[in-house]
Amino acid sequence: MQDSFTDFAAIFVYLGEAPLLWLTLTLGAFLAAERLYQFSNRFALLNPVLVSSMAICIVLYGTGTPYDAYFRGAQFIHFLLGPAIIVLAVPVWRHRAALWRARFAVLIALIVGGSVAGLSVIGLSVFFELDLEMAAAITPKSVTAPVAMGIAENLGGAVSLAALLAVLTGISGAVLATPLFNAFGFLDWRGRGFAVGITCHGVGTAHAFQLSSVAGSFATIGMALNALFSAVILPVLFLLIYG
Amino acid sequence: MIEGLFFIFLFQLVGTALTALFGLPVPGPVIGMALLLIWLALRFKTPASLDNLCDIFLRYLPLLFVPAAVGVLNYKDILIESGLSLFIILILSTLAALLAASISFIWVARHLCPPIGDEQRKLEPVKKGVE
Numbered sequence: 001m002q003d004s005f006t007d008f009a010a011i012f013v014y015l016g017e018a019p020l021l022w023l024t025l026t027l028g029a030f031l032a033a034e035r036l037y038q039f040s041n042r043f044a045l046l047n048p049v050l051v052s053s054m055a056i057c058i059v060l061y062g063t064g065t066p067y068d069a070y071f072r073g074a075q076f077i078h079f080l081l082g083p084a085i086i087v088l089a090v091p092v093w094r095h096r097a098a099l100w101r102a103r104f105a106v107l108i109a110l111i112v113g114g115s116v117a118g119l120s121v122i123g124l125s126v127f128f129e130l131d132l133e134m135a136a137a138i139t140p141k142s143v144t145a146p147v148a149m150g151i152a153e154n155l156g157g158a159v160s161l162a163a164l165l166a167v168l169t170g171i172s173g174a175v176l177a178t179p180l181f182n183a184f185g186f187l188d189w190r191g192r193g194f195a196v197g198i199t200c201h202g203v204g205t206a207h208a209f210q211l212s213s214v215a216g217s218f219a220t221i222g223m224a225l226n227a228l229f230s231a232v233i234l235p236v237l238f239l240l241i242y243g
Numbered sequence: 244m245i246e247g248l249f250f251i252f253l254f255q256l257v258g259t260a261l262t263a264l265f266g267l268p269v270p271g272p273v274i275g276m277a278l279l280l281i282w283l284a285l286r287f288k289t290p291a292s293l294d295n296l297c298d299i300f301l302r303y304l305p306l307l308f309v310p311a312a313v314g315v316l317n318y319k320d321i322l323i324e325s326g327l328s329l330f331i332i333l334i335l336s337t338l339a340a341l342l343a344a345s346i347s348f349i350w351v352a353r354h355l356c357p358p359i360g361d362e363q364r365k366l367e368p369v370k371k372g373v374e
Binding site for chain 1: 248251252254255258259269270271272273275276277279280283284289293294296297300301304305306307308309310311312313314315316317318321325328329331332333334335336337338339340341342343344345347348349351352355356358361362363364366
């Protein structure tokens with residue numbers, strides 16, 4: 001018994017060092033979480049990204065595996081985020097006529113949505129008395145992670161925390177958006193998608209594509225435009241309120 | 244598939260190189276996406292290899308965010324300390340921004356460009372006689 005346990009532990013330690021274990025676990029956890037999501041009739045709180053990442057966290061915590069060891073395997077999935085952004089040009093091109101037709105709605109919603117995202121997060125940070133470093137890390141939360149890191153750095157926040165808070169915002173939006181929009185009876189896929197892209201960037205866009213390719217394309221445009229818009233207005237708003 | 248991957252990596256490479264070269268504030272892949280869009284507009288037709296790959300990427304896009312989300316593990320101390328206020332800020336601000344953006348979009352669209360075809364969500368017919 002003792003022997004077989006130490007054998008198992010030795011095998012686990014050996015596999016834990018190799019990238020294959022964590023790569024396989026990530027794919028397996030995601031597939032299982034997607035099954036669960038479909039099985040639950042797409043219950044919002046059982047969002048596959050939320051469920052699978054929490055499950056992996058529990059496994060890593062339970063086995064005492066540091067994130068860096070996990071990431072050596074998971075980096076092969078993480079790497080595909082860059083190519084995935086490039087590919088988003090294809091659906092935008094497919095829906096170019098619809099996007100051009102809705103250009104005024106896109107412009108107004110960008111200004112209103114982007115401003116509310118920035119003002120609300122800075123206002124709430126003041127209300128909850130966050131220190132400057134923490135506030136600077138959470139301020140760009142509605143901007144896609146690589147741009148959020150750059151903005152947070154300019155404001156004096158922790159870069160990797162900013163990236164994490166941006167991803168968590170994306171997940172929260174992917175969970176909240178559909179029940180919220182259904183409760184309000186919004187039927188326009190363009191407005192639903194665009195709002196999700198502005199607020200919840202990549203994860204929100206990914207969620208939108210699972211529901212409607214029109215929503216996904218408008219989300220892509222929202223994510224890209226808000227990255228530019230926020231990079232300009234967030235430093236100004238932050239200095240006005242926190243400076 | 245390899246041809247599609249080649250195009251994608253090529254545009255990412257060029258985008259990343261341009262960002263580094265000119266010190267642009269936008270990440271390389273976003274520049275790469277803009278360049279691919281320009282290329283598609285000039286060509287006016289998406290190569291089949293890219294079209295097929297695109298659908299695979301879109302289908303599994305959520306998966307790609309899982310490794311980053313697991314990064315929460317690195318911040319458990321901060322999250323235990325001030326996680327509740329961060330959580331409340333995050334949820335409230337996300338709800339406010341979602342509503343502001345969607346309501347303003349739909350309000351403008353209703354006057355200027357009402358949804359047509361698949362831009363409008365079809366409500367599933369309510370099943371009758373099923374209790």
